[in-house]
Amino acid sequence: MNEYLDVTLASLRDGYVQVSAFVAVTVLLFGLIQYRTGGALVAKIEENERLQPVFGALMGLTPGCGGAIVMMPLYIRGTVSFGTVVATLIATAGDAAFVILVLAPEAALYAYGIAFVTAVVFGYLVDTVGLGVSRVDAAVAKLDPATTDGGTAVVGGGNRLGPNPGHDYDGANPAHSHEHGPDRENAILTPVSHAAHALWWVAATMGLVLGVTYLVRGAPDVAMEYGVSFDGLFTIFGLLGTTLSFYLYFVGRHYIGEGSVGRARESFESAYETFQHAAMETSFVTVWVIGAYLLYEYFLIVTGADIAAAAQTAGVLAPIAGAAVGLIPGCGPQIVLSGVYANGGIPFSALTANAISQDGDALFPLIAIDKKAAIVASIYTTIPAIVVGVALHFIWGPVLGMPSFGFGVLG
Template identity: 85%
Template sequence: MNEFVDVTLASLRDGYVQVSAFVAITVVLFGLVQYRTGGALLTKIEENERLQPLFGALMGLTPGCGGAIVMMPLYVRGTVSFGTVVATLIATAGDAAFVILVLAPEAALWAYGIAFAVAVIFGYLVDMVGFGVGRVDAAVARLQPATTDGGTAVLGRRSTVTPNPAHDYGCDCPTHAHELGPDRHSPVLTPLSHAAHVVWWVAALAAVVLGVTYLVRGAPDVAMTLGLGFDGLFTVVGLLGTTLSFYLYFVGRHYIGEGHVGRVRESFDSVYETLQHAAMETSFVTVWVIGAYLLYEYFLLVTGADIAAAAQAAGVVAPIAGAAVGLIPGCGPQIVLAGVYANGGIPFSALTANAISQDGDALFPLIAIDKKAAIVASIYTTVPAIVVGVALHLVWGPVLGLPEFGFGVL
């Protein structure tokens, strides 16, 4: 029982200081750019058709799913190509990127750098030569009627997908399913939730300082103790931040707004609104990160399993499995996989295959508006993931002599 308590408290503490605080800074910076520019970045993307797959890959490469989610409504509007959608989803780093960037930064640079290169190449191929989109689209059409035409004109030519005459690019298509305001009001919980949001940011800023200090010191073991020393503050801030994150995600968002997490807004009306959005998005990530940490640690504690040995025995199946996990929408399974990699449980080839295949939360708005396009896009992110993952398995260790397990882990 003591071991379970220790694992639980350590996961609650470490997840916030080592991951969530850095998520908060990244998300709020992206939000402030949106606030200051009033959505000008999206306008530039729409106006430069030839650079759209490159822009899409860059947006997808943004840690978290923010940049990728922004691109999906543009496709539905008919202002970016299907190749841009594919490039965006291939490059999508998702919330798992925060885990890898913090725990294995060198591996993150390699994995997401490879994913970005594959995204740009494959995105342009889809737009220029079709790359079989027409056949895949036709096959999927038997399963799901289209609501979009599967792509727009780019590079001076039309995607090979047969246009849907029922689709009207001039329609007032929905761009977001985003809940802006609170859906509940309470004389107690409404002001309490706003106060929790403010204290959450205090904890987040303190956690950033502690997290950077932790990394500079070489990621040492931190004692589970209370006090004003580094270990004590690390514990207090971590547990406080996690507690507030859980409150904001499960309760607070209903009383102060931003209740529909996992979505990105084009602009904000104030800095406070920007901070509030970032806090809610980060709280959502925190819940997933803590869940992933606990799931993995409890599994090891109960079974005593040697994950690394099992992955080593899997051989070439490991990157294929990594790509298959990437087919699951959302960031939860990908965060679990990132945590397993940081603990030496899967090879680098599997991590990279998952980075290419995963679509994160960006697939949800596309599924909601056009299931057919979402299915086709998922197919077109999984194929290169398997090819690249297997290729890395064959050359990463045997040819390049680089460690397959634990590469780049701090």
């Protein structure tokens, strides 16, 4: 039991300082840009049709799913091409990017660089050859005209159809909204939740300082202790940040609003709303990160498995498996896989294949509005993932002489 307790406390602490604090800064910066520009970034993307796949890939490349989520309603409105959607999803590394950026920054640079190039090339290919809406939606319309999303008719980025007025993106999932309603008003929990939100940002700020210091020191082992020393503060603010994240995600969002988690808006009405969105989004990521950490650590304790040895024997099946995991919507499985890579459990080819294949949370709004387009987009992101992953398996180590396992992992 002591082993389980040690692993649990270490995961709760490390997950927040090593990952969540960095997530908070990234999500907040993106939100502040949207707030300060009033959605001008989105307007620029709509205006530059020829560069849309590049813009889509850049939006997808931003850590987390915020940039990619912004692109989905643009396609639904018929203002960006299907190739842009595919490029966005290929480049999207989701919340798993934070894990790799923090724990294996060199690997992240190469993996996401390869994903970006793949995204741009394949995005333009989809638009140029006409593999997007010009064929898919036409076939869907013959089967069931009512399900056609009114998206872009793609060949060279032009010839747009108007948005379908029957689709209500903002109200696509009202059952999960806590932005309004009587449950927001509570004499005790509403002010407590706002106070927890403010304290959460204190923990996030301290966590960022401690996290940067941790990396500068070369990611040393941190003792589980409490006090004013580096190790003590690392433990205190790590556990405090995780505790507040769990509270905000499971309780607080009912009383102060969830900040449109998973549905990034084009702009925000106030600075407080921007900070709230970043806190809620990061709390969601924290829950997944901690869950992934614990799942991996408990699995090793119970089974005594040597994942690295198993991956070594998988050979070319490793990148194919990485691409297959990317088919699962959401960021949870991808975070788990990234954690396994950070522990030297899977090769670089599998990490890159997963980075290309996964769509993160960005696929959910597309699924809600146009399931067929979401399925086609998922297939289109998996094909280049397998091709690139298998190619890396035979080139990365044998030809380039790069280490396949543990490449870029700290410590």
